Amino acid sequence: MTWETVIGLEVHTQLATKTKIFSGASTQFGAEPNTQACAIDLAMPGTLPVLNEEALRMAVMFGLAIDADIGKISAFERKNYFYPDLPKGYQTTQLEKPIVLGGHVDIELADGSTKTIRIHHAHLEEDAGKSLHEDFHGMSGIDLNRAGTPLIEIVSEPDMNNADEALAFAKKLHGIVTSLNICDGIMAQGSMRFDVNVSVRQKGDELGTRTETKNLNSFRFMERAIKKEVERQIDLIEDGGKVLQETRLYDGDTDTARSMRSKEEANDYRYFPCPDLLPIEIDQAYIDAIKASLPELPEARHQRFMEQYQLSSYDAGVLGDDAATANFFETAVDHCGDAKLAANWVTGELAAKLNSQEMQIQQSPVSAEQLAALIKRISDNTVSNKMAREVFEAMWQGDGEGGNDPDAIIKARGLKQVSDSGAIETLVDEVIANSAKQVDNYRSADESKRPKMLGYFVGQIMKASKGQANPQQVNEILLTKLKELL
């Protein structure tokens, strides 16, 4: 049987405003619990919400960036449900008249082709607070600092057919909102959260029953949750069962998912227009002004990186799709002047390190300026690439002698590369003199075998130099000297 997977995404994106969507309380992350929850956020009687103009502007920016229509008249509605992290008993959101209608995001597939993912709409709404479920004498603790943080919920059409496409879509969205500077994109702080709708069907059949897995807060968890759910649904149907329409919870720590509630007992949200908020009316001039000031978007940056820095399309994508990575790269290039090396280090050593620690580039303990300072020492031959990796490791740890400063680390560890050809020649001569047998073998060997035999000599020379000889020079001088002996 040929199964086809159908995936739609709802993406909650926290907007990078200074204050809440309807109150003047700060949205700064990491404050003491409830110190940024004002009377409006706490739903005190008699308070009235007033819309943050910046949240509206950011939502319009997003709409324009994805070629959507902007709702010239949009309105807020109340979505009623009970949960202690929602003090009003309803979430102020948009349903009938959202601010962003339609639009599309194009993703690149593994085979290099492009696929268009349609956006159904995106709407403005408020975030809820946070429940802390660790035990307080049998009770839960509630922190309402996050309550009222502005969100846009971006709702895609079910246009994705596997986890890779969903991942590419999510990353593209991340690149767009961070490039627009309307979201800080820090996943670990919940700045972007995904709900995935998944169903399977036989190719050509009607859509199958879908399930929704909620609140996935990393790309990896999203990918895992989709793969697991697709497997579960196919196994279930092949065993003669039926998929139930339900909400599911995925736990990234244990890589397991479970049913949260089925649609039969689903909440009736009793949406109705919010009487506290009047319709929002915007005119074409407002939209045009925002359109004229849109910053560079990932696709344009991708192109520019290929042209300006002579990067491959792949490297330009890795460096250009995400705004924070692009900024890091360009800052490093500004400071070291070597785009090729900077690209290698950001996509290589740095990316590997970030990946292994599950960190985003904003959290890198090595700054772009510090990396650039290290790259300069490679360019001017102070250190070899190998030494540079050791220095980088020390910079990353940051707790040794020299801290994060590459020059101090190079000095403290005596890592200076020897590029003085006289000194290297002496080393090469010594090693050749002490390796009579290997030299004989080299001379009698077939020419095609000789390159492989160089490894021994290089190893001895590097050892004699305590790893500090410039490897390129060692190779050149060694070859010349051995040739003289033939």
Place this chain on the structure above:
Amino acid sequence: MSIDRSDIEKLGELARIAITEENIEATTRSINEVLALVDQLQTADTAEVKPLANPLDATQRLRHDEVSETNRRDDYQPLAPAAENGLYLVPKVID
């Protein structure tokens, strides 16, 4: 439309309102009276009437994105039935 006793029990649970046994009959009757009024309103012909979310002929005012609220946790928290370590405490919620 009218509702019966079991609907009221379900609504009471959803709304987290304890409706006592002696109240349930009266509550059902009152709510049915409200529903009858709604039914009456439904008979009005609104085919030519544009939907109205708000009676004011005005649009939403916007606020500058500047922090205007200070930390008043110490004023708000004593109003809650239980608070600890700066957190509001609520009965355990299990999903």
